[in-house]
Amino acid sequence: MSQESKDTDSSTQDFTAYSIIAKKRDGGKLSSEEIKWFISGLTEGRIADYQMSALLMAIYLRGMDTEETAALTDFMLYSGKVLTFEGQNVIDKHSTGGVGDKTSFILAPIAAACGVKVPMISGRGLGHTGGTVDKSEAIPGFKTDLPFEDFQKYVIEHGICMIGQTGEIAPADKKIYALRDVTATIESIPLITASIMSKKLAEGANGLVMDVKTGHGAFMEKKEDAKKLAESLTATGLRFGRNMMTSITDMSQPLGHAIGNSLEIIECIEILKGKGPSDCRDLSLHLAGGMVLLAGLAKTLEEGIEKAKAVVADGSALKVFRDMIERQGGDPEVCEDYTKLPLAQEKTEILSNANGYIHRIDALAMGLHCVDLGGGRKVQSDAVDPGVGFVLHKKVGDKIEAGESLLTVYHNKDQQKLVEHLKDSILGHDIKIDSKKPDVEPLIYETHVNWSQKNV
Numbered sequence: 071m072s073q074e075s076k077d078t079d080s081s082t083q084d085f086t087a088y089s090i091i092a093k094k095r096d097g098g099k100l101s102s103e104e105i106k107w108f109i110s111g112l113t114e115g116r117i118a119d120y121q122m123s124a125l126l127m128a129i130y131l132r133g134m135d136t137e138e139t140a141a142l143t144d145f146m147l148y149s150g151k152v153l154t155f156e157g158q159n160v161i162d163k164h165s166t167g168g169v170g171d172k173t174s175f176i177l178a179p180i181a182a183a184c185g186v187k188v189p190m191i192s193g194r195g196l197g198h199t200g201g202t203v204d205k206s207e208a209i210p211g212f213k214t215d216l217p218f219e220d221f222q223k224y225v226i227e228h229g230i231c232m233i234g235q236t237g238e239i240a241p242a243d244k245k246i247y248a249l250r251d252v253t254a255t256i257e258s259i260p261l262i263t264a265s266i267m268s269k270k271l272a273e274g275a276n277g278l279v280m281d282v283k284t285g286h287g288a289f290m291e292k293k294e295d296a297k298k299l300a301e302s303l304t305a306t307g308l309r310f311g312r313n314m315m316t317s318i319t320d321m322s323q324p325l326g327h328a329i330g331n332s333l334e335i336i337e338c339i340e341i342l343k344g345k346g347p348s349d350c351r352d353l354s355l356h357l358a359g360g361m362v363l364l365a366g367l368a369k370t371l372e373e374g375i376e377k378a379k380a381v382v383a384d385g386s387a388l389k390v391f392r393d394m395i396e397r398q399g400g401d402p403e404v405c406e407d408y409t410k411l412p413l414a415q416e417k418t419e420i421l422s423n424a425n426g427y428i429h430r431i432d433a434l435a436m437g438l439h440c441v442d443l444g445g446g447r448k449v450q451s452d453a454v455d456p457g458v459g460f461v462l463h464k465k466v467g468d469k470i471e472a473g474e475s476l477l478t479v480y481h482n483k484d485q486q487k488l489v490e491h492l493k494d495s496i497l498g499h500d501i502k503i504d505s506k507k508p509d510v511e512p513l514i515y516e517t518h519v520n521w522s523q524k525n526v
């Protein structure tokens with residue numbers, strides 16, 4: 071598919087933007103040639119933003135089938151650089167994003183310590199969800215803008231490298247995403263699938279582990295939508311010859327205890343030391359186990375998880391993490407001395423105003439509060455303060471007494487007024503306490519492993 075997509079001469083095709091938009095508007099199925107003509111027209115400047123926006127709205131309303139979604143993915147993928155790696159044990163993971171979702175820093179070194187090669191290209195945070203690149207930049211000196219040659223070399227020689235998205239990977243997605251963002255066309259399964267998969271396929275991994283989040287802090291709030299997205303990602307990955315594991319996981323409350331870049335790095339290191347909160351640890355081991363399975367280094371997911379646990383227990387995953395930090399210019403001593411990470415100087419405890427059980431910790435609200443403190447971006451150009459955030463002392467289902475600390479806010483000296491406002495919001499509605507013990511949502515709703523016929 072890829073070679074074909076590069077070689078077809080779009081200028082010979084007898085298409086117009088009008089006819090393609092009208093066809094999708096009326097519920098028609100676009101051909102691969104029509105999709106290619108449109109996407110290449112956008113990147114070459116032949117298609118205007120308003121025409122692309124009209125097509126995006128038509129796709130949003132009418133949808134796309136698996137074949138159309140794969141064609142869209144293919145042309146977005148080949149709008150930029152596509153990396154390749156030899157061998158079957160090159161596996162990456164993608165999460166659709168959430169609050170406190172820091173698993174990449176835990177599972178990537180775990181998988182690499184098990185023998186998986188992990189080429190990880192991640193994005194920055196926008197809105198209430200944090201970004202892997204912002205978290206890694208909390209580590210003093212850590213570089214996420216390495217040249218692709220170094221990226222490939224480190225993955226091949228050391229099994230792991232974590233860098234940021236560049237304009238060279240799927241540039242069509244960058245343009246299309248910016249248009250979707252301002253035309254109310256983000257929440258479309260084919261458009262999300264093509265956006266995620268065009269970037270992930272460009273990394274050259276043979277297998278992908280997908281963590282599709284659901285719940286109030288997730289992109290796909292409803293489980294049925296998360297399931298549809300998981301199916302679409304899987305179908306597209308399989309068409310491109312990738313082995314796929316997809317898990318649907320809970321994002322109704324933040325993952326782990328820490329929210330905020332430095333605080334999340336500390337939590338990752340703690341988990342790599344065999345400590346830390348159980349939800350974040352269990353999910354990281356589950357996803358790392360899937361990477362080990364897809365790499366052919368375990369026969370079952372359970373065996374993959376056991377291998378993942380073993381490299382945490384013997385310290386080799388932490389060593390991989392430490393070595394990666396050093397190779398990428400960061401200070402590896404952060405692993406032993408957390409004061410080397412930038413942390414806000416002021417700490418304020420928010421105390422419970424009731425006895426009972428925690429019923430809800432609103433992940434979306436907590437993510438937005440972290441952005442208000444400066445820990446995330448409202449617009450792409452905002453600077454991020456790595457030192458601010460929250461450490462939750464309780465999770466949904468935990469018992470609490472009035473006067474006990476619910477959470478600690480890490481903030482700057484001039485933010486006292488903002489902290490008072492956060493306190494009102496958190497105690498008023500974001501964290502709900504009730505006298506009855508609640509039912510707790512499962513952490514992992516379902517997991518599916520699919521092997522590509524091209525790989526088995």
Ligand code: URA
Pocket residue numbers: 166256261262263265266
């Ligand atoms: N993440 C992406 O990369 N693209 C989307 O469309 C949605 C989430």
